[in-house]
Amino acid sequence: MTTRAELHYAAASQYLPGGVCAAARANAAIGRPFYVSRGDGALLFDLDGKPYIDMCTSHGASLLGHNHPAIKAAVQSALDIGILCANETEHAARLAARLRDLVPCAEMARFAGSGTETVMHGLRLARAATGRTKFIKFEGHFHGYADALNFSVMPPLDEAGPAGAPRLYAESAGMPAGAGADLILVPFNDEAALRAAFAAHGDSVAALLMEPVNYDQGCIAPLPGFAALCRSLCDRHGALLFFDEVLTAFRMAPGGAQQHLGVTPDLCVLGKAFGAGMPISALVGRRAVMRHLRPLGRSQMSGTYLAHPTALAAALAALEIYASPGFYEQLMARSDAFCAGIERLVRASGVVMRLQHLGPRFGLYFGIDTPVTNYRQAARRDLAAELCFIRGCFARGVFFQPSAHHGFSAVHTPAQLDAVLQAVEGALQDVRAMPPAH
Numbered sequence: 001m002t003t004r005a006e007l008h009y010a011a012a013s014q015y016l017p018g019g020v021c022a023a024a025r026a027n028a029a030i031g032r033p034f035y036v037s038r039g040d041g042a043l044l045f046d047l048d049g050k051p052y053i054d055m056c057t058s059h060g061a062s063l064l065g066h067n068h069p070a071i072k073a074a075v076q077s078a079l080d081i082g083i084l085c086a087n088e089t090e091h092a093a094r095l096a097a098r099l100r101d102l103v104p105c106a107e108m109a110r111f112a113g114s115g116t117e118t119v120m121h122g123l124r125l126a127r128a129a130t131g132r133t134k135f136i137k138f139e140g141h142f143h144g145y146a147d148a149l150n151f152s153v154m155p156p157l158d159e160a161g162p163a164g165a166p167r168l169y170a171e172s173a174g175m176p177a178g179a180g181a182d183l184i185l186v187p188f189n190d191e192a193a194l195r196a197a198f199a200a201h202g203d204s205v206a207a208l209l210m211e212p213v214n215y216d217q218g219c220i221a222p223l224p225g226f227a228a229l230c231r232s233l234c235d236r237h238g239a240l241l242f243f244d245e246v247l248t249a250f251r252m253a254p255g256g257a258q259q260h261l262g263v264t265p266d267l268c269v270l271g272k273a274f275g276a277g278m279p280i281s282a283l284v285g286r287r288a289v290m291r292h293l294r295p296l297g298r299s300q301m302s303g304t305y306l307a308h309p310t311a312l313a314a315a316l317a318a319l320e321i322y323a324s325p326g327f328y329e330q331l332m333a334r335s336d337a338f339c340a341g342i343e344r345l346v347r348a349s350g351v352v353m354r355l356q357h358l359g360p361r362f363g364l365y366f367g368i369d370t371p372v373t374n375y376r377q378a379a380r381r382d383l384a385a386e387l388c389f390i391r392g393c394f395a396r397g398v399f400f401q402p403s404a405h406h407g408f409s410a411v412h413t414p415a416q417l418d419a420v421l422q423a424v425e426g427a428l429q430d431v432r433a434m435p436p437a438h
C-alpha cells in the first residue's frame with residue numbers, strides 16, 4: 001500500500017528540489033525524506049500519525065524536545081508584543097547579560113539567525129580585529145555553508161590528499177575559484193601539523209576556527225592537551241581562538257564545550273540548542289574583539305531579522321532551564337547509561353561498531369573498533385551497515401537521520417530510551433544478517 005508519505009514525496013518533488021527544503025533532510029536509509037506532521041516531547045509523528053522516537057532532535061537544536069511548554073509560552077509572549085521585527089527591545093541585552101553569566105568568553109554578544117551566517121560574520125570580525133586575513137580550520141570540522149568555509153568537511157578520501165597535509169576540497173559546486181585562498185587546512189588532533197601551520201603562517205593568521213568537540217564527525221573530542229595547545233599557539237602568534245559552538249553550546253554544560261574543556265576562546269558562535277528549536281545564534285566574545293563590530297568599529301554585521309524577539313524569548317527561556325540545578329547531572333547520567341546500553345547490545349550482537357559520545361550526542365562508527373580521533377578514521381566507517389541500522393530502527397519506530405551524529409533531548413524519558421535500545425537490538429540483527437561483501 002502506498003503511504004501518505006510516499007504520495008507526498010512524489011507531489012513535493014514537483015515543487016521542491018529533491019522534495020526537501022534542506023539537502024540534509026534527504027534520507028538515503030528510507031529512500032525518501034521523513035515527512036512529519038507534528039512533534040511532541042521526544043516524539044515525531046509521520047503524516048499518518050504514527051509516532052517515532054526522535055534520535056535526531058533537529059540536528060541537535062531540540063535539546064528540550066518538541067513543543068516544550070516553557071519555550072512555547074515564551075514565544076507566545078513575544079508574539080503578544082506585536083510580531084515586532086527589526087527594532088531593539090529590552091530582551092536582547094537581558095539575554096546577553098545572561099550569556100555573560102553562563103558562557104566564559106561571552107563578554108558581549110550579537111544575535112542572528114543561522115549558524116552559517118553567524119560563523120561567517122565571526123570570521124570577518126576576526127579579520128577586522130586582527131588586521132590579518134588567513135585562518136586555520138581542521139579537516140572534518142563543519143562551519144556552515146559560507147564560501148570561505150565550505151571546504152573539506154567530508155572530502156572523499158581519494159581526493160583529500162595525504163593525511164598529514166590534507167588538500168582543500170570544495171564541498172559544493174559553484175564556489176568562487178579563490179574561495180579557499182585564505183584557508184589553512186590542518187588535520188584535527190595532530191599537534192605537529194598544527195605547530196607547523198603556525199610556524200609557517202603564524203604572522204598572517206587572524207583566527208584558528210574549530211569545533212571544540214567535532215560532533216560533525218560523530219563525536220571526536222580533542223585529545224588531552226590539544227585544546228590548550230590551540231589556545232597557547234593562538235596567544236603566541238597573536239591569532240584569535242574562535243570556537244564554533246553551534247552544536248556543542250549548552251550540550252554538556254551551561255558554558256558549553258569551553259566550560260567542559262577549561263579553555264576559553266576569544267570569539268565563539270552559539271547555536272542550535274541555544275534557541276531550543278527557534279532560529280537563533282549568537283556571536284559572543286571578548287569585549288576587545290567585539291568592539292570592532294559596527295557601529296563601534298568597522299566590521300559589518302547587520303540584518304532585518306537579527307535578534308528577532310520570538311527567538312530571543314525562546315533562548316531566554318531555554319537558558320533558565322539549562323541553568324537550573326541538576327539539569328546537566330541528569331542529562332549526563334542518562335547519556336552514560338544509554339550509551340552503555342548500546343555498547344552492551346553491540347557486544348552481544350557480534351557487530352563491530354564503536355560508539356563515542358559526550359553528553360546526549362554521539363557517533364556510531366560501524367566496522368571500527370579503535371578510538372576515532374580525526375576525520376580520516378571516521379570516514380572509514382561502514383556506511384552500508386550504518387544505513388541498514390538506521391533503516392532497521394525506523395522500521396521499529398525510532399528515527400535516526402542518516403548523519404554522522406545523533407542524539408536525544410532532556411525530555412526523552414528512561415522508558416523511551418529503553419524503547420530505543422530495543423529497536424537498536426533488532427536493527428543490529430539486521431546489520432548482522434547483511435551479506436558479508438555488501
Ligand SMILES: Cc1ncc(COP(=O)(O)O)c(C=O)c1O
Pocket residue numbers: 059113114115116117119142143144145211216244245246247271272
Ligand atoms: C558546528 C556547526 N557550525 C555551523 C553550523 C551551521 O549552522 P546552521 O545550520 O544553523 O546554519 C552547523 C550546523 O549543523 C554546525 O554543526
